[in-house]
Amino acid sequence: MTAYLLALSSVLTFSTAAIGFTYFSQKVSALWMNIFKAVISLIFSLPIIFYLRGDLSVSAEHWPFLVSGVIGLNVADWMILGAYKIIEPARTLIVYGFQPFIVGGFSYFFWEERLFPLQFLAILFFVICLFLFSYERFKTRGKWEVDGLVLAFVGVVLDSIGIILTRHGFNLNPELNGFDAQYIRTFAAV
Numbered sequence: 505m506t507a508y509l510l511a512l513s514s515v516l517t518f519s520t521a522a523i524g525f526t527y528f529s530q531k532v533s534a535l536w537m538n539i540f541k542a543v544i545s546l547i548f549s550l551p552i553i554f555y556l557r558g559d560l561s562v563s564a565e566h567w568p569f570l571v572s573g574v575i576g577l578n579v580a581d582w583m584i585l586g587a588y589k590i591i592e593p594a595r596t597l598i599v600y601g602f603q604p605f606i607v608g609g610f611s612y613f614f615w616e617e618r619l620f621p622l623q624f625l626a627i628l629f630f631v632i633c634l635f636l637f638s639y640e641r642f643k644t645r646g647k648w649e650v651d652g653l654v655l656a657f658v659g660v661v662l663d664s665i666g667i668i669l670t671r672h673g674f675n676l677n678p679e680l681n682g683f684d685a686q687y688i689r690t691f692a693a694v
Contacts, residue, residue, distance in 0.1 A: 522593040525585055534585035542577060542693040549687040556683060566680075566688050568673030573692030576666015581693075583659030591652030595637045599656040601630045606664040614668065 528537045554560055562570070587596040605627050611617040634653060641649040670685055 519593075519597070522588065522597065526588040526593050529585045529589045534582055534589055537585050538578070538582045539694075541581070542690055545686075545690045546694050549683070549690055552683055553687045556681075560687075562688050562691055565677065566673065568669045568676060569680075569685050569688035570692040572666040572669035572673065573689035575669065576663050577689050577693035580659045580662035580666060583655050583662065587652050587656035587659060590655065591637070591641075591649050595649075595652070596656045598630070598633050598637065599653065599660055601633075602627065602657065603660050603664055603667075606661055607667050610664060610668045611671075614672075 525537055525541070528540070550560065584596060587599070605623050608617070608619055608623060612619050638649050638653060641647070666689075670689065673685060673688075674680065
């Protein structure tokens with residue numbers, strides 16, 4: 505039950521934050537918003553990690569978390585915030601629907617995890633949704649929103665790579681917890 509509550513809280517927090525991310529990405533820039541988000545996360549992570557571990561060290565054996573931070577929290581989030589600016593968060597978050605399939609595909613190739621046939625049906629529906637969103641913009645604005653969709657999709661693929669690297673980091677460092685991983689990823693992103 506706790507896992508479901510945490511997952512729901514995470515989704516609600518992320519969805520609500522998307523509104524703020526969009527506002528500041530449009531008013532200032534996606535790059536500024538991404539840097540601000542990472543610095544705030546690092547500032548709040550420091551006391552928690554220091555309390556839990558007693559030090560703030562990061563070592564070379566944490567390389568998957570470091571690379572994941574650069575790819576997933578830095579480059580991917582910058583692209584996704586750019587997509588928020590162009591096609592808005594609702595459409596960008598629909599593109600996020602591809603993430604379970606992408607992560608599942610990577611997991612299949614790296615750890616031989618099973619893919620379910622219904623996942624392919626779900627992807628078909630997501631592709632239809634993307635086409636309808638783009639078609640809606642074409643009808644109202646006279647242009648296809650290909651740039652925003654490509655930016656969102658590449659961002660989601662890079663974010664998925666970050667997730668796979670994080671999982672690999674936990675496989676290599678089973679003594680670390682989620683706070684440690686997020687601190688190391690945020691440290692690398694900043």
